[in-house]
Every structure is written in structure tokens, then in C-alpha cells.
Amino acid sequence: MTNRNYAIVGTGALGGFYGARLQKAGLEVNFLLRTDYDRVKKHGLTIESPEGDFTLPQVRAYRDADKMPQCDVVILALKTTQNHLLPKLLPTLLKDNGVVLVLQNGLNAEPQIAQIVGAERVIGGLCFLCSYKVSPGHICHIDYGTITLGEYAQDYKAIGITDRLRQIAEDFQLAEIPIEMSEDLLLSRWKKLVWNIPYNGLSVILNARTDELMANPDTLILVEEIMAEVIAAAKSCDRIIPDNFIPNMLEYTHKMKPYRTSMKIDYDESRPLEVEAIFGNPIRVAQKAGVKLPQIEVLYRMLKFVDVQRQEAERKRRLLDLL
Amino acid sequence: MTNRNYAIVGTGALGGFYGARLQKAGLEVNFLLRTDYDRVKKHGLTIESPEGDFTLPQVRAYRDADKMPQCDVVILALKTTQNHLLPKLLPTLLKDNGVVLVLQNGLNAEPQIAQIVGAERVIGGLCFLCSYKVSPGHICHIDYGTITLGEYAQDYKAIGITDRLRQIAEDFQLAEIPIEMSEDLLLSRWKKLVWNIPYNGLSVILNARTDELMANPDTLILVEEIMAEVIAAAKSCDRIIPDNFIPNMLEYTHKMKPYRTSMKIDYDESRPLEVEAIFGNPIRVAQKAGVKLPQIEVLYRMLKFVDVQRQEAERKRRLLDLL
Numbered sequence: 001m002t003n004r005n006y007a008i009v010g011t012g013a014l015g016g017f018y019g020a021r022l023q024k025a026g027l028e029v030n031f032l033l034r035t036d037y038d039r040v041k042k043h044g045l046t047i048e049s050p051e052g053d054f055t056l057p058q059v060r061a062y063r064d065a066d067k068m069p070q071c072d073v074v075i076l077a078l079k080t081t082q083n084h085l086l087p088k089l090l091p092t093l094l095k096d097n098g099v100v101l102v103l104q105n106g107l108n109a110e111p112q113i114a115q116i117v118g119a120e121r122v123i124g125g126l127c128f129l130c131s132y133k134v135s136p137g138h139i140c141h142i143d144y145g146t147i148t149l150g151e152y153a154q155d156y157k158a159i160g161i162t163d164r165l166r167q168i169a170e171d172f173q174l175a176e177i178p179i180e181m182s183e184d185l186l187l188s189r190w191k192k193l194v195w196n197i198p199y200n201g202l203s204v205i206l207n208a209r210t211d212e213l214m215a216n217p218d219t220l221i222l223v224e225e226i227m228a229e230v231i232a233a234a235k236s237c238d239r240i241i242p243d244n245f246i247p248n249m250l251e252y253t254h255k256m257k258p259y260r261t262s263m264k265i266d267y268d269e270s271r272p273l274e275v276e277a278i279f280g281n282p283i284r285v286a287q288k289a290g291v292k293l294p295q296i297e298v299l300y301r302m303l304k305f306v307d308v309q310r311q312e313a314e315r316k317r318r319l320l321d322l323l
Numbered sequence: 324m325t326n327r328n329y330a331i332v333g334t335g336a337l338g339g340f341y342g343a344r345l346q347k348a349g350l351e352v353n354f355l356l357r358t359d360y361d362r363v364k365k366h367g368l369t370i371e372s373p374e375g376d377f378t379l380p381q382v383r384a385y386r387d388a389d390k391m392p393q394c395d396v397v398i399l400a401l402k403t404t405q406n407h408l409l410p411k412l413l414p415t416l417l418k419d420n421g422v423v424l425v426l427q428n429g430l431n432a433e434p435q436i437a438q439i440v441g442a443e444r445v446i447g448g449l450c451f452l453c454s455y456k457v458s459p460g461h462i463c464h465i466d467y468g469t470i471t472l473g474e475y476a477q478d479y480k481a482i483g484i485t486d487r488l489r490q491i492a493e494d495f496q497l498a499e500i501p502i503e504m505s506e507d508l509l510l511s512r513w514k515k516l517v518w519n520i521p522y523n524g525l526s527v528i529l530n531a532r533t534d535e536l537m538a539n540p541d542t543l544i545l546v547e548e549i550m551a552e553v554i555a556a557a558k559s560c561d562r563i564i565p566d567n568f569i570p571n572m573l574e575y576t577h578k579m580k581p582y583r584t585s586m587k588i589d590y591d592e593s594r595p596l597e598v599e600a601i602f603g604n605p606i607r608v609a610q611k612a613g614v615k616l617p618q619i620e621v622l623y624r625m626l627k628f629v630d631v632q633r634q635e636a637e638r639k640r641r642l643l644d645l646l
Binding site for chain 2: 202205206208212216218219221222225294295297298299300301302304305306308309
């Protein structure tokens, strides 16, 4: 049995699910919460899942990072739109030889975290998880759940699989969370973007589920062309994704149940969209290498437009609620 | 006074407005109608306009093209989505030495009409008109109204300004419709597309008026980039639009009153969108010349997606109405 202790920063549909699984497996997990603190402190966490429902009546819930014990592994499960909070949070939460496991979407979260805690204390993770928060402390796991773990080093240099990566992987496997280990975190991030960029973007702009985007011949062509742009962008970082990756992704998506993407869920719930992490950062990285992504740029700018419009409407709604 | 007689094919917000103005000026105008026939036959046409309201209690209204007199000038004011009707209609309506004046949006309507009536019997026109149909036979003119007239010859070869073009221009000027004459119809069509492609496309996809697209920094950049693609496409047809055309168009749009584009009005009223005329044809013309328009293609495919979705919903709504 491990004696590593964990912190969950962002106890939502993702952080809440993985944290609860780790605690259920006997690990010490400390949950940082804000709006859901009272409910979770009182009633713990409930997970519904096709792999078995369970409730943890008591969890180590904290509202204040200063009062939390320092941890060996800080799991960062906040949306990237909250990353301005991290320079204050992370140093407080992390043991001297601890690591931050970045379970965030898109590109370039790791270098940002590395600036706060040092590159040697950053590990990346890509979640293939379909879950949502029913209510505070109540999470519904729908499907999938695998995490791809990868070491981070300055500029995403691939440094292979380390002992500490294996140890963390063991903790997750103990919690029955399927783990893959990547020798090249940046390649893994680009591969995930091949899916995330077209489907997240088009689902929001066209108000559509994955099955609708796949059934229409025009959006199907758009998906393919945008995937090809992501592969070209990856190549600009010397990461080679083989051409047959596109038909494989399409096949995989065809077989999925009709799926509302995570960005569409954020949009429908009037939450800020992770536009910079998933679209802006890849565009800027490719641009630095002299590669233009004209079609992804259209999605990016459209998403920024609808994000601003939606946040503006949300702000007005809240003001009215206050009156 | 002229003795040319006119036919209006498509007595909507555009054809109804110009036809009524021509009749008011004393010209013989024959209106072809379908759904609005009964109302217009009985009560004529009413035009509201900042330039003066007027009613024509009696107009030459026809439901059946076969019963209409043949005309010197057949004004084609149907939406391009109705062009499948033309091979039957136009030969019936046109005098032997008559001409079709194509007042349609986008690119490549003229060559299509030329295949039916011969290139020598086709003239093109670009309308800068802001009007809408309030109800059958009742049209509200909001702003603008200038028509740019240009001769058509095979493959849009520029043949300058002809006598018959001047004569038609005189009829319109008699009707107080401002006329410009173009020596190069294709150049004029591309110039209009510099405005129509970004604003029509983005207004539908982002559910936005022109002022909203101009006020947001991201959509403003998109508008500029898409305009540059249109200018590149025009160049592929050997039509040179100077670079300062873009800032001029932006300035012009900034000064406009908040404007709902014609495609947005079509979309809001669940009418089929003129996607092929305004987007598909320019893309194919440029592609033939080896020029790709990646950002316009995104708009094109998105519009086809929303058009299909909307028409499908409309079809279901009508079926339910029948039950």
C-alpha cells in the first residue's frame, strides 16, 4: 500500500470522480472546494457509474488551501479558465518533492504550471472521461475513464517513463482507473486535440451532437479537414501523427453513443469556454513555427465571439437576479 | 418615354419594390406571382419607403407565365434557390430580342441563364437594397436601392457599356432608381461578394447583426481575413480588387445602421439559403484556378449544415400543420 497523499483541486465532474475513486481504494485524498464545500463537508461524495455506484459519506473537504495538508500529488482538475488562481494555490498545497498532475484540456497548461512550481514537479495527464455533475457532491459517470499519464520536462521534451510516473499509475490502477503511460506527453496532447478541436468547436458553433456532425456530409468533411490541420500543427512541433489516425478517429466517433462534447456542456451551462487552451494555444504554437491553421482560426474566433456574448448575457442575468 | 415592357419574376421584397417603382414611372410592368397572387391581383402593391410611400391599386398580376405578354426586359428577382424553375419560365416570357436582367445574388447566375436564353440575351445587375416584405403585396423599403448594371458575355468577358444597357438604365432612372453602369460585370460581382460573403455567412452562423460583428475584435479580424480570401479568389479570375477596398468596406459597414443581412432574414424566416450562389460557386471558381479558400469553405459547409437542419425542421413543422 502506498503512503502518497493526494489533493484534488477542482472537485467537479472530473476531479470529484477520480478523487472519490482514489479515496475508495484507501488512499488519503484531500478535496479543495468552493461553492460545493458545505454540501460535500456534510454529506460527502456520491458517484453513479456503470462500473458501480458508491457513496463516501465522509471526505476530507477543505474550503481553504492554507488549512489543507501538503500533498505528494496535487491533481489539477480545474478548468483552464481558472488558472489565474494557481500561483497562489499550488505552492501552498505541494510537498517539497511533490508533483502536480495536470488533468487539464488542450495545450500548454504544463509549461504554465512549471513556471509556478518548476518543470521537475509537473506531470501531465489526459482524461478520456465522460461524466457530469448532477448536483453538488453528486457526480454521474457515463462512460470511458482512461487517463494517459506522461512526464513533463521543459518545452515538452520527451523524457520517457519514470519511476514516479509508474508509482502514481499504480495508485490509480488500485482505484480501478485504467492508465496508459505516454513516453511523449506532447504527442499525446496533440493526438487528443485531433479529436477535441473539431468536435468541441463545431458542436458549440453548430449546436450539434457528435452523431449529427458525423451524419451530415459537409460537417464530416469539415471534421476531416480540421483534423488534418491539427496534424500539420503537431508536425510543426516535430510530433508526427500518422495519416491513418484520421480515419481511425472518425470510425471511433461513428461508434460512440451520441455525445455532447465537454465544451458544449460548458456552453449550455453558461460556463466560460476553454477557448485558449484548446484553440488559441495550438494556433499560437503552430504560428511560431510558421504554420497557419486557417480553418481552426475560424472556429477559434467564432468561439471567442459566442463565449463573450454568453458571458455578457450571464452577467446581466445575475445582475437581474440580485435586484 | 420608353416603350419597353417589363416582366418581374419573383415579386418579393426586391422584385416588388423595383417593379412598383417602374410602373409608378409609367412603364408597363407585368408581375409573375405565386402565393401572393390573389392578394396582389385584388389590392395591388403598397410600398413604404423613406423616399415616399405609395400604393398601386392595380397591377398586371399573373399566376401563369403562359398568359403573360412577352417582354423586352425580364427582371429576374427570384432567389437563386428557385433557379430550377427558369428553363420552363424564361423562354415563355422573353421577346425574341428581349433580355433577362439578372438581379440575383452571388456568382454564376448569368452563365446559368445564358444556357437557357443565350449569352447575348443576358444582362446582370447587383442590387444594394435593404427592403423586406411585410405581407403579401406590402413591401417596406428601408434604405439604399442602387443597382449596378453590367453586360454579360460568355465567361463574363468584359464588353463595356452598350446602348441597350444605357436604355434600360434610363428606364430605371425615370423610376428614380439610382443606377451605376459597370464595364466589367464579373469585377462588380466579386466586389459585392467581398461584403456579402463575410457578413451573410457570419450573421447566420453567429446569430448576429453587422454592428455586433464589427464591435467584437475576433469577428472583425475574421471579416477582414475572409474579405482577403474573396479578393484572392477574384484575382484567380484576373479581376484585381485593390487592397484598400477592405478598409473602405469596413468603414462603410461601421457607418451603416445595425443591419440584418439578407441571408440572416432568409434563415430567420426558414427560407432556403442561397449558399451555392454566394459561397459554393465562388469556391468552385477559385478552386478551378488552383486557389483554395479555406476560411470561406468553413462558412460554406457550416451554412449547408444549418440550412439542411432548418429545412428539415420546417418540413416537419409543415407536416404537423397538416395533421
